[in-house]
Amino acid sequence: MDDGLFDVGQSAAGTGDPVPPSRSADAYFHPGAHAPLAVRMRPRTLDEVVGQSHVLGESSPLRRLIDGRGESSVILYGPPGTGKTTVASLIAGGSGRRFEALSALNSGVKEVRSVIADARRRLADGIPTVLFIDEVHRFSKTQQDALLSAVENRTVLLVAATTENPSFSVVAPLLSRSLLVQLKPLEPADISTLLRRAIEDPRGYDGKITLTDEACDRLTALAAGDARRALTYLEAAAESVEDSGGEVTVDVVARSTDKAVARYDRDGDQHYDIVSAFIKSIRGSDPDAALHYLARMIDAGEDPRFISRRLVVHASEDIGMADPTALQAAVAAHQAVSFIGMPEGRIPLAQATVHLATAAKSNAVITAIDAALADVRDGKGSVVPPHLRDGHYSGAEGLGNAVGYRYPHEDPRGVLTQDYLPDDLSGAVYYNPTDHGRERQISTTLDTLRGIVRGGR
Numbered sequence: 329m330d331d332g333l334f335d336v337g338q339s340a341a342g343t344g345d346p347v348p349p350s351r352s353a354d355a356y357f358h359p360g361a362h363a364p365l366a367v368r369m370r371p372r373t374l375d376e377v378v379g380q381s382h383v384l385g386e387s388s389p390l391r392r393l394i395d396g397r398g399e400s401s402v403i404l405y406g407p408p409g410t411g412k413t414t415v416a417s418l419i420a421g422g423s424g425r426r427f428e429a430l431s432a433l434n435s436g437v438k439e440v441r442s443v444i445a446d447a448r449r450r451l452a453d454g455i456p457t458v459l460f461i462d463e464v465h466r467f468s469k470t471q472q473d474a475l476l477s478a479v480e481n482r483t484v485l486l487v488a489a490t491t492e493n494p495s496f497s498v499v500a501p502l503l504s505r506s507l508l509v510q511l512k513p514l515e516p517a518d519i520s521t522l523l524r525r526a527i528e529d530p531r532g533y534d535g536k537i538t539l540t541d542e543a544c545d546r547l548t549a550l551a552a553g554d555a556r557r558a559l560t561y562l563e564a565a566a567e568s569v570e571d572s573g574g575e576v577t578v579d580v581v582a583r584s585t586d587k588a589v590a591r592y593d594r595d596g597d598q599h600y601d602i603v604s605a606f607i608k609s610i611r612g613s614d615p616d617a618a619l620h621y622l623a624r625m626i627d628a629g630e631d632p633r634f635i636s637r638r639l640v641v642h643a644s645e646d647i648g649m650a651d652p653t654a655l656q657a658a659v660a661a662h663q664a665v666s667f668i669g670m671p672e673g674r675i676p677l678a679q680a681t682v683h684l685a686t687a688a689k690s691n692a693v694i695t696a697i698d699a700a701l702a703d704v705r706d707g708k709g710s711v712v713p714p715h716l717r718d719g720h721y722s723g724a725e726g727l728g729n730a731v732g733y734r735y736p737h738e739d740p741r742g743v744l745t746q747d748y749l750p751d752d753l754s755g756a757v758y759y760n761p762t763d764h765g766r767e768r769q770i771s772t773t774l775d776t777l778r779g780i781v782r783g784g785r
Contacts, residue, residue: 332419365563366556368531369522371414372421379518380411383509385461390509393485394418401486403464403477403503405494406511408631409554412489415511416460419487425456428484432466444478457484465497472499479505515555522555523562537566538575544579550585550628561585607638611646615685620682629737632673636662639680647684648693650765651764657683688765696759703753710750741779755782 371377374384374394383390392398394415404412404418420427430445447457459478461467476483479502486506494503514522526532527539543565551558565576565584602621611618625635636658643658661680665673703709719730735744749756761767763775 330620363561365526365532365566366559369526369529369559370417372417377411377414378521379514380415380511383511389507390415391407393507399482399485401484401506402488403494403498403506403507403508404487404489404511406414406491407554407634408491409556409558410513411555412511413462415509416462416487416489419485420460425458425485426450427458427460429460429462432463432471435461435471437471440471440474444474444483447478447484451483456482459484461486461487461488465490465491465492465494469499472502476501477503478772506718513553514555515553516548518552519553519555519558520544523547523558524563526559531568533570537569540575540577542578543576543581546581552630567725603638607642607646609680610642610685611689613685613689615682618681618685621676622677624748626670626677632665632670632677633662635677636665636680638675639684639731643684645694646689646691647687648690648767649761649770650688650690650692650767652766654684654687656730688767690762690764690767691757692761694766699758703756704713708750708753710752713750715746716748741780743777745781745783748781 374391377384385391389398390398390402393400393402393516400713404415404529426447427446430439443457443459445631450457464472475484475486479486488498488506490497494508506511523539523544527537528535539562547558547561547565550561561581561584562576565581568580568584569576602624606618606621606625609615609621622635626632633635639658640655640662643654647654657680661676664676713730715730715732715734717724717729719725719733734744735745736743738744747754757778759774761771763771
């Protein structure tokens with residue numbers, strides 16, 4: 329192990345006997361004066377954390393974990409630079425437990441099982457363990473499965489961090505055994521606070537340099553809610569003025585970050601303005617404008633997975649069933665970018681952009697699900713009709729469950745008259761296809777289907 333990653337702990341379980349040398353969470357998360365600025369400025373206490381108030385309230389489960397009172401394992405999910413590692417460090421530092429860390433990039437099942445075996449032995453002596461796993465989405469199913477028993481039995485308190493949607497990247501049994509906490513991109517005011525703190529704090533520049541308001545705004549815009557990115561750009565800018573005790577200006581920022589700032593925010597527009605223009609150009613069926621904004625994001629170094637995720641959302645939100653292949657194209661582009669990376673990833677991104685921009689448009693799908701959700705949230709929708717309930721268990725028939733259900737395949741048309749909605753929503757219509765693209769055909773088909781199912785024709 330690297331020097332400095334172990335220190336002598338406190339007494340074990342109040343016995344007065346020294347705890348075996350323990351990896352220091354503080355040393356892992358705050359490795360020293362020569363670390364990058366973003367690491368040096370990582371909050372050491374909850375009071376230093378900015379943003380994420382939606383999950384850090386006084387009575388929140390995450391707050392209890394940080395205070396050392398919680399026992400649930402946690403999966404921290406959110407974009408880069410939103411504080412996942414910071415929260416993990418606070419949990420590890422405030423829990424009084426032994427700290428262990430694994431990276432999914434260089435750890436396998438063997439390493440996981442070894443850490444768990446050590447944790448089990450320590451637990452027998454009254455010494456609990458916090459296991460931090462960064463980028464847990466990179467763990468295979470087998471590696472994640474190796475954690476299940478230890479998490480369920482609380483042999484370890486797992487703190488896992490991921491930028492990928494856990495519903496798709498984390499196995500369901502592990503997900504069900506953990507508290508899922510979603511972190512959001514930081515607000516501009518939060519990013520500005522972090523930048524100003526880095527200028528004044530001894531861990532940063534200790535007031536030896538200054539930052540103009542314009543430069544702070546520019547860095548905040550470029551950060552796009554990513555604290556790490558903001559501090560990394562500040563550090564690059566500060567290198568050119570630190571020795572002279574000078575001032576970080578917009579020009580200094582632009583020079584130090586090459587062409588990224590100038591290209592991404594040439595007219596003062598914000599990161600989300602570019603994304604908004606990109607999506608609106610696709611929605612407006614202008615592939616040339618869409619490609620322009622795509623190029624600006626690519627040239628600025630935007631995470632290509634962020635772009636592809638926006639394409640996936642747009643494919644369903646603004647195209648939907650007017651061209652069902654749009655979603656396939658967007659998902660394929662996301663997968664392609666994920667495993668080939670950049671710069672080649674620009675090609676499938678461009679292909680998906682052109683596909684979506686030239687596709688027939690319809691918002692009928694999002695309108696339908698939002699209307700259905702509105703009814704549910706208004707308390708509409710009584711009990712599931714008895715004939716639709718599960719009948720695959722002893723006694724179901726006696727309760728009237730599944731009795732009277734008509735099997736559609738018994739009708740030569742594959743569809744027959746039958747009530748599917750709860751009684752208080754009888755006749756409700758949520759999906760109204762347009763006459764654009766494939767939805768024109770769907771509209772005709774749906775009229776026929778609804779006529780048979782609801783009207784007995």
